[in-house]
Amino acid sequence: MWDCREIWLFFCGLTILPLVCFSANFVPLDNYLIDCGASTDTAIDNRNFTADSFYKDFLSTQQDVLASTSLKSIASSSDSPLYATARIFTAPSKYTFPIKKRGRHWIRLYFFPFAYEKYDLSAANFAVSTQDYNLVSDFSVQKNHVMKEYSLDVNSDTLVINFAPSANSIAFVNAIEVVSVPDGLIVDNGFSLYPSGSYSGLLTKALETVFRVNMGGPSVSSGNDTLQRTWVADEKFLIQPNLATNFSNISAVKYVNGGPTANTAPPSVYGTLTRMNSAGDPRSNFNVTWQFDVEPQFQYLVRLHFCDIVSKGLNELYFNVYINSLLAAKDLDLSIVNNNVLATPFFKDLVTAPSASTKMLVSIGPSTVNNNYPDAILNGLEIMKMNNSASSFSSSTAPETGSSGSGSKKVGLIVGVSLGAFFAVVMVLVFFLLCRKRRRLEKEKQGHSKTWVPLSINDGTSHTIGSKYSTGTSGSAASNFGYRFPFVTVLEATNNFDESWVIGIGGFGKVYKGELNDGTKVAVKRGNPRSQQGLAEFRTEIEMLSQFRHRHLVSLIGYCDEKNEMILIYEYMEKGTLKSHLYGSGLPSLSWKERLEICIGAARGLHYLHTGYAKAVIHRDVKSANILLDDNLMAKVADFGLSKTGPEIDQTHVSTAVKGSFGYLDPEYFRRQQLTEKSDVYSFGVVLFEVLCARPVIDPTLPREMVNLAEWTMKWQKRGQLEQIIDPTLAGKIRPDSLRKFGETAEKCLADFGVDRPSMGDVLWNLEYALQLQEAVVQGDPEENSTNMIGELSPQLNNFDHEVSVSAAQFEASSLDDLSGVSMSRVFSQLVKSEGR
Template identity: 85%
Template sequence: MWDFRELGLFICALSILPLVCFSADFVPLDNYLIDCGASSNTSINTRNFTADSFYNNFISTEQDILANTSLKSITSSSDSPLYQTARIFTAPSKYTFPINQRGRHWIRLYFFPFTYEKYNLSAAKFAVTTQNYVLLSDFSVQKNPVMKEYSLNVTSDTLVITFAPSDNSIAFVNAIEVVSVPDDLIIDDGYTLNPAGTYSGLWTQALETVFRVNMGGPTVSSASDTLQRTWVTDKEFLIQANLASNFSNIGAVKYVNGGPTENSAPPSVYGTLTQMNSAGDPRSNFNVTWQFVVEPHFQYLIRLHFCDIISKRLNELYFNVYINSWWAAKDLDLSTINNNVLAAPFFKDLITAPLASNKVFVSIGPSDLSSDYPNAILNGLEIMKMNNSERSLSSSTAVPLTSTSGSSHKKVGIIVGVSLGALLVVVLVGVFFFLRRKRRLLEKQGHSKTWIPISINDGTSHTMGSKYSNATTASAASNFGYRIPFATVQEATNNFDESWVIGIGGFGKVYKGELNDGTKVAVKRGNPRSQQGFVEFKTEIEMLSQFRHRHLVSLIGYCDEKNEMILIYEYMEKGTLKSHLYGSDLPSLSWKERLEICIGAARGLHYLHTGYSKAVIHRDVKSANILLDENLMAKVADFGLSKTGPEIDQTHVSTAVKGSFGYLDPEYFRRQQLTEKSDVYSFGVVLFEVLCARPVIDPTLPREMVNLAEWTMKWQKRGQLEQIIDPTLAGKIRPDSLRKFGETAEKCLADFGVDRPSMGDVLWNLEYALQLQEAVVQGDPEENSTNMIGELSPQVNNFSHEEVSVSATQFEASSLDDLSGVSMSRVFSQLVKSEGR
C-alpha cells in the first residue's frame, strides 16, 4: 500500500507525460488534473484528467458519518467531457494535494449546473477556500459552464481546497486542476497607477484571472499555450471598433534573452495586434479603447503585452497607454526598451488602487513624439484580481469562512450599491471623455494646465540659486519668494539625476538637491498631467504657506514653469519613520527614541489642529509621512490631502474620503464627515506601528493578523500587549510606560470620534509615558491601576488636566518657530533658515 506522498508523486509523474511533447521549457512538478465524479479517465487536448475515485485518499469530509452520502458521483448531458460528471458535497469537504515544489500554482475549478436526482446544482450556494485564502463565497452557477482560474503562491507541503455549502445548500465541482507555474510568470515588482509609483509584493498575492485577451487575433485555445491558458479575441470589448484595425505577423516575433518567454504569452498573441485605424492620415488624433467589467473594491493587476511587429525601423513607433484616466505608459518606444530589437515581446505590470467603479477602460493613443503618421498598438492583455486585506478574492468578504448565513440588509445594500455604481459609471465615463477632449483642445491651442500662482511680493519673484548656478543667487537664509526657476531646480538636482532619487510617492519622485550655499533640500517633482497631483500641489503650497513649526517639514519653494509641478523642502537626513521600523537595514530605534519621535509628531499635529485661526486636518497621517532629521527629531510632512477644519458653529467637514489604507478613520469612511479626530485615529495606528514594527496591512500574515489596528487592539484589551511588541524592545520597556502608551493608542482607535482624545491629550500622555520610562515615580497610582486618557498623577504635577492642555497650547503658540495668524504673503517673504528646524 502506497503512502500519501508516494501516491502524489506517482500521479504527478503520470500527469506530466502528455505535457512534455509541447512544453519542453517548463515541466510542472505538480500537475493534478482531476475529473470529479468520473469513473474513468478523460482526455482533453492531449491532457489526461484522472477520475477522482483514484484520489480517494485526498478527499475527506469534516463529518465522517456523512462520508458515504455527502460525496456523490453524477453524470450530465453537457457536451464537454469535463462537465459531464461532478462531485456533490452536502457537508464541508476537502481535497488535500501533496505539493512537491512550493511556489506559484494554477488552481482551475470547473462548474456546470444540472439536475441529478433530488440535487439541482443551479440552486447550489457554497464557498471554496484554501488554507490561506477565500476563493469563492456564496457562489452559485445558474446555467452556463464556468471555469475559475486562480494563481496562488503555495508555501506549505500540502494544498487543501475546501468546498463548504452555504445556507443548508449543497456544493459541487466538475473538475479541478492544481498545476505548478514557472517562478518568473508573476514577478514581484510592478507599477502603481493611482498614485503613480513602484509596487513590490506581487509574489505573495493570490490572483484570479478575470480577462485574458488576444488583441487583433482569434481566440487562442489552451492547446496552443504552453501553460494551458485560453486567450479570447478582443472584439467584444472594443468601444468603437471602427477606430481599430488588426495586424498579424506571427513569424516576426523574436523572444530574446532576459525578456518575456512563450510562458509569458505565445507567439500567436505577440504576433497579432490591434492598432489605430489611421488610414495613413497624419492628422489622426484619437484613442482606441476597450472596456472590461470587473468587481469593484478590489485592486487589479493589469498586464499589458506589446510586440512591435509593424515597424520597419527602430524608433519609428511612439505611443501612449492609459488605464481609466491614468497614465500607464507615456511616449512608449518598444525598440528602445528591447535594446534596439524590433518585434521583441515586452510586458508591463500595473496595479490599480481599489476600484470604485465596476469598469476598467484600457486605451492606446498617439504620442507627440511620433515622426510619421500617428499610431498605437496593443498585442495582449491580462486582468487579474488581487486578494484584499481579508485575504479574499470574493466580493462577499464579510462572510466568515465557516459561516452559512447571510444578511438581508447586506443584500439590499449590495443591490442599492450596484445600482448607484452603475449610474456613477455612466457619469464618470462622460466626464472622462469630456476632460480628455478638453485637454487635447487646450494642448492644440498651446495652453498648459497650470494654476494661478499665489501672489508673492506683489508679483516679483527672486532667483534662487543652486550649487552649480552662475546666475544671481540667494541662499535659503535670505528673504525670497517661494517661486523658483526651473533651470535652478535642474541644477540643484544635477538635472534630475536618477541616482539622486531618495523616494517615490503618490505625487512623484523625490530627489536630493543642494542649493548654492550648501543647504541640502528634497525636491519633489510631480506629474504635470495628473489632475490629482495638481490639486495636491496647490494644496501643499497653500497649507505650508500658512504656518511654520519645528515639527512640520518646511517648504522652501516651488516651481510651476513648463507645466512642471515641483516642491522644494528642507532635507530630512534620516528619512521616514517607516524606514526605521521595518523594510530596511537601518538599526533598530530604542524605546526612548520612539517615544520622542511620537511626541514630536504629536506636537506637529497638535499645532495643525489648534495653532492657527482655523484647524487644519492632515488627512494622511502615517509613518511614511513622519520624517526624521539628523538628530531623529520628527517632522510631519506631505500636506497634499490636508483640509481646513470646520467652522466654529460646525462639528465636521463633509468631504470625499481620502487617506491611506490601514490608517483611515472608519467613522470618516462610513459618514464622509471629517474632523480632527480622524487624524487622531490615524496617529493611533502609527503608535501601534511604532510599538510592533510591522506594516499596518500585511496580507502575507494569518487572517487575524493582517490588519495591525484590529490585531493589536485584541491584545491590548486582553492586557497582553507585551506579547506582540517589536522583539528588539523585549525587556527594555518599563511596564508602566508600555501600559500608558497602549492606553493612549487604544483611546485613539475608538470607533467614534467623540470618544477619542484630542491631539493635546495624546501629546500629554505620550510625554507622561516617556517620564515613566525614564524614572519610576514612587507612589504613582500608575503602579497599581490603569489610567484613563486625560488623567494625571498628582505625584507628577500638582495642576489639573485642563491646565496642562492650556499650558501645552500656549507653549506651542508662543514658540519662536510658529507663525500663526500671519498672512500668506508675509510668510512667503519672511521664510528664514531657523536654528529651531
C-alpha cells in the first residue's frame, strides 16, 4: 500500500509530466555541425561545431583550400566565429552525409565573403544542390553574412550536398548544418489561398526559410530556440508602425497536449504580439500590415502563429487575417479553436499561388462578428518558399549535381538527346506557325487604310517626342496628345524596369512608377507578351486617350512600341486605386463625403465618355481597380484597353464578344452579347455598393448568400435596411436621406434590363444630390424624405425641346473639363433626357 506521501508524489509527477514533455528539447538523431575550414572545434549557443577536417571521409574535392580571417574583420557582419573560416572549392565538390533516420532534415549553409590570399570570396559565383533539389544557382555574397536554411524530406541513406563553381570562379562555404527535424513540425495539410480550399502534400515539399518573424517582441537568437532557429523583430516590416502596438506576457503561455509545442515556436514568440493600436476609439477600423520581399513565380507556405494573451475572457477577440488582400482567416476566435482555453498557442498554414509580385502583404484587422472593442493580433510569422516543378529554389535552372558517376552521365545523355529531338520538332512547328501568323498579319495590314500607330489618325504622320527626350519633332496635331517615347527614355524613367518600382500588376502587365528627365512623375504600363491582352488593347488604349482630354479621365502622356514592346505612359496618380482605399491594403478609411466625391468624379468621367464625342464610348471594364485617385483624392477613370465605340444613330446596341471583370459584368450583356452604355451603368452600380460596403464584389469565403456583393446588397436595399451592411467605419456618419438616395441610385443602376437603368447623367445628378443631402438638409424640399429623382425630374426640365438638349450636350463635350468648380447639378440639369445626344 502507498502512503500519502507516495500518492502525493505520484500525482505531482502526473501534473508535471506534460509540462516536461512540452518543454523538453528535441534531440536530433542526425546532427552534423561543421565549421568549414577550421582547424579546431567551435562552440556556438551550447552546440559544438566540429572542424571539417574531422569529416574528411565525407568530403570529395580536388583541392583542399582552407581560408581564415580575423574575428575583428567580421565583427560588423556577425559576432559568430563560424564566419571566420571557410572552405574554398576550385572545382565541383560534394559532402556526403550518412542519414540515420529518414525524414525531414534541416540544411543550414553559412556564407561570409572575405579575402584570403589570391581568393576574393565576394567574387565567387556558384551553385549548391542536393541529389534531389537545386538550392541556389548563380549565387554570390557581396558583403554581409548570409545563412540559408532549407527543410528537405530525405528518403535515402545519404544526403549529398554539391558545390559547383561557375566558369572561371570558385565556390565556398563557412559552415554547414544537417540536422533532423522533429516529426510533426511540418504537417501535410494546409489551406490554399487561391483557389480557396484545402491543400495537401506539404510533407513532400522542400522548403526554404525566407522570413521568421517575432511580432511585438525582440529578436530571438538560435540559443533561445529549442530548434536553434532565429526569429527577427517585426518593426522594419510594418508599413504603418503608428497603427500597431506591442504586448508581452510570456509567462501566460500554456502549451497543451495535442497542440503546438515549444518546438513549433518558443514562449518568447507566443508570449509577445503586435496588435491594432486603436487608441481607445471603439469605432476603429483599419488593418495592421507587414510587407515582405519575395521572389515571384514561387508558391510560399505562410505559417501564422497566434496566442491570445490579451483577452480576459472567452469569445472576446474576433479578427480577420489577409495575405495579399486575400482572406486568410475570417472572424478568427482563438478561444474556440483552442477548445475554450486562453493563452494557448495555435498556428495556421496557408499556401499562396505563384505571383508575379515581388512583395507579400500580411494584414490583420477587426471583425464585425460582434460589438466588442476592435482588435486584432499576430504573434509570429514564418514565410517559406516551396520548391518549383523543377525541384529548384531558383527560377533560372533545374538541379545541379556537380560531379556524377557514369550511370548518371548515361541517363543525362539519353535525356539530353530525347529533349533535343523534342525541342527540334517543337522549334520547327513554332517556326511554321510564326510564318503563317506573319503572312496573316501582313494581309491584315494591307487591308487597313491606316497604320496602327494611333497618332497617325490625326494627320497621317507618326510623331515622336521632341526636346530632351529625343531628337524627333512633334506635329501640331499631336501637341496635346501622347507621344511616341524612345525605349531608352522609358528605361531611364523606370530605372531599367526596377522590380522595386512596381506599383501594380494587371491583365496587360506590370505598372511601374517612373520619372521623366524634367521631373514629371509617371506610371508606366509594360505589356506582358504572355498576357491575354495584346496589340488590340494597346492600340485601343492609345486611340481612346488620344481623342479625349478630361479632368476625370487618366491622361496618356506617351507610348513606346520599339523592340516589340507595348508600353503606355500615364500621368502618375499618387493615391492609387479606389479599391485599395476600400479594403485589403490597410489604408485609412475614407469618409462618406470623400467616397461620394470620388463616385461623382468617376461618374463625370464616364458621362463624358458616353456623351462627349460623335459616338458614345463604352468603357466595358468599370470597376474600383480602374478608378484612380490623385493626391487630392480626385477620381479619374483609367484602363481603356477594352473600350468600344457605341452603336450608330440608327442602332440600339453593338454586338460583340463579352469582355469585362467578373462580379461587375452586366448580366444582360453577358446573356445577349449586346453592348450599350447601360452596361457601364450596371458596372458602376456595383462600384457604388462596393464603396458603401467596403468589401470585394466576389468573396467565395463568405456564406453562399453573401458571395456576390450585388445580389447581397440588393436584398438589403429592397428590405429598406441598407444601413445594416454598410462599412462599419461609416456607421452613424451618413445622413439617412443621403444613404437612401445613394441606395436608390445604385439599385436603379443594377436593374435587370438596360432600358430600365438610368443614364450616367442621371446617376451623376443623383449622386450630387446625395452629397447635398449629406452636407446640409435642404429646407422646404418636398423630396427631402422621399428622394427618388431618377425618372422623377421636374416638368420644367422634361419640357426642354430636342434642339436645346443637343446644344447642351455639345457644350458639355467641349467645356466640361473646365467645369469641376461649378455645381454640376446646374450643368447636367439640361442633359437628363436620353435623346439629348
